[in-house]
Each structure stands twice: as structure tokens, then as C-alpha cells.
Amino acid sequence: MKDEGTNWAEATQKMEKSGGVSIRTTILTKNKMIGLLSLKTAPIGGIICRYDPRELKPAMQVYDDPEKAEEWFVKSLKTSQQNGWRIVYDGLPLHG
Numbered sequence: 001m002k003d004e005g006t007n008w009a010e011a012t013q014k015m016e017k018s019g020g021v022s023i024r025t026t027i028l029t030k031n032k033m034i035g036l037l038s039l040k041t042a043p044i045g046g047i048i049c050r051y052d053p054r055e056l057k058p059a060m061q062v063y064d065d066p067e068k069a070e071e072w073f074v075k076s077l078k079t080s081q082q083n084g085w086r087i088v089y090d091g092l093p094l095h096g
Contacts, residue, residue: 019042019043020042020043021040021041021042022039022040022041022042023038023039023040023092023093024038024039024040024073024090024091024092025037025038025089025090025091025092025093025094026038026077026087026089026090027087027088027089027090028080028085028086028087028088029085029086029088030083030084030085030086031084033053033054034053035050035051035052035053035080035085036049036050036051036058037049037050037051037073037076037077037080038050038093039069039070039073041066041069041070042066043066044064044066045062045063045064045065045066045069046062046063046065046066046068046069046070046073047060047061047062047063047069048060048061048063048069048072048073048076050076
């Protein structure tokens with residue numbers, strides 16, 4: 001895992017240039033709050049982005065290995081559910 005201070009735009013551009021990009025978006029709810037957990041992977045790595053409405057800004061982790069990124073995404077999702085978050089959407093990003 002790389003430093004969370006990595007530039008999101010820079011990491012995303014590198015992934016898109018490498019091709020084979022996959023994106024998964026999960027929207028969660030808890031006590032009238034809406035949260036987001038998103039995974040973006042490519043052959044060169046992965047990025048997990050988490051938006052928690054109780055935090056000032058979103059958090060991001062960049063991984064060199066797309067399989068590790070997916071593994072941590074699944075762990076984060078399970079932990080969120082154990083902490084009372086309910087999944088209302090899990091799939092491709094919504095547009096429009």
C-alpha cells in the first residue's frame with residue numbers, strides 16, 4: 001500500500017493509461033447517513049476511496065497490487081456491515 005497522500009488524479013491517470021480499468025462503487029447507509037466505498041483497479045494496481053460523512057474529507061489508499069486492493073475493499077465492506085452500515089447499492093458507478 002502506498003502513502004494516502006498520493007495524488008488521486010495522478011494515480012488514476014496512470015491506471016487509465018495502463019488499460020483494463022475496473023470500477024466498483026458501493027453506497028451504504030446508517031442512521032440517516034450516506035457513505036461511499038469505491039474500488040478502481042487496473043493491471044498496475046488499485047485505489048480504494050472511502051467517504052464517511054463523519055469525516056472532513058474522503059480517504060484514499062493506493063495499492064501496487066490490484067488483488068490486494070480488492071482484498072482490502074472486501075474486508076472494509078465487511079467491517080462496515082459489522083459496524084451497522086447497510087449496502088443500498090453495489091455495482092458499476094452511477095451516471096446521470
